[in-house]
Amino acid sequence: MTRTLQALKSFANDEAGATSIEYALIAGIVSIAIAAGLTSMRGELQTTFTEVGTELNSNSAN
Numbered sequence: 669m670t671r672t673l674q675a676l677k678s679f680a681n682d683e684a685g686a687t688s689i690e691y692a693l694i695a696g697i698v699s700i701a702i703a704a705g706l707t708s709m710r711g712e713l714q715t716t717f718t719e720v721g722t723e724l725n726s727n728s729a730n
Contacts, residue, residue, distance in 0.1 A: 706713070
């Protein structure tokens with residue numbers, strides 16, 4: 669019985685995996701923020717890349 673209680677206390681006090689979980693949560697939140705930012709800038713990015721593509725095509729024809 670004493671070993672079981674010691675094992676449970678040791679397990680409860682072990683924080684080895686907590687840091688990994690925290691970093692995973694931070695990475696997930698940052699990924700969501702990046703996705704939201706890119707989604708809101710979608711139209712502007714599409715216009716910019718279209719203009720760049722048009723310029724490249726017109727310059728390659730010369």
